[in-house]
Amino acid sequence: MSPKRERAEQRGREGEAEAAMWLVNQGWRILAERVKTPRGEIDLIARKGALVAFVEVKWRAHAAALADAIDERRLTRVAAAAEIIAYDYAAPDDDLRIDVILLAPGCPPTHIENAYQP
Template identity: 35%
Template structure:
């Protein structure tokens, strides 16, 4: 599994464990994609997942959420709602999840997850590759549809 998919998986696990329901992964339409779409507490979530290594130059992916990227996510979300009109009455929110990836040589497996780096919201070790993924931050309502 590639790093981006692993990052999305750790976020999906966290949402599910908190009672949310994943509706779609990597939903694509035309030129847009939404990493995860979920319902949590009667709110429809459109989630952009940014998975980065420790040494990155874009603030763990935050700088990659440009106004243009936000607009593309919003327009893709609108198309999702056109394709799924039964969900159109849900209030919508645009969230960003920040995931840290550690290569197997740097990951230290521990019971229940990865080595503690700060205080992650959730962690996961891929059993096939030994890669460690840490959900560092979850920004609910990171941007508006506006």
């Protein structure tokens, strides 16, 4: 892995940790981090009451780049991965959704609830 890619990977992990702490401060419980499936990876899985969220975290060095950080292809991949493991983390009566948390230095986290709606 190139040094540039290693730095990006490290910053991504730091962003996921920051997002997890922010969610915990909002009353969520983190169930899992960096869950890999045959269809892709889910950055965070979090629970709040009877709601389980599969969370994609995006960090950018500049807030202006956040607008392009997430797209339909990425959300579809997260949804496909969540479909495989959803009931490893959720009870049959729980609500499920795909959320996104966008992070940039000097900006509060942006939490996009129910970001994926097929």
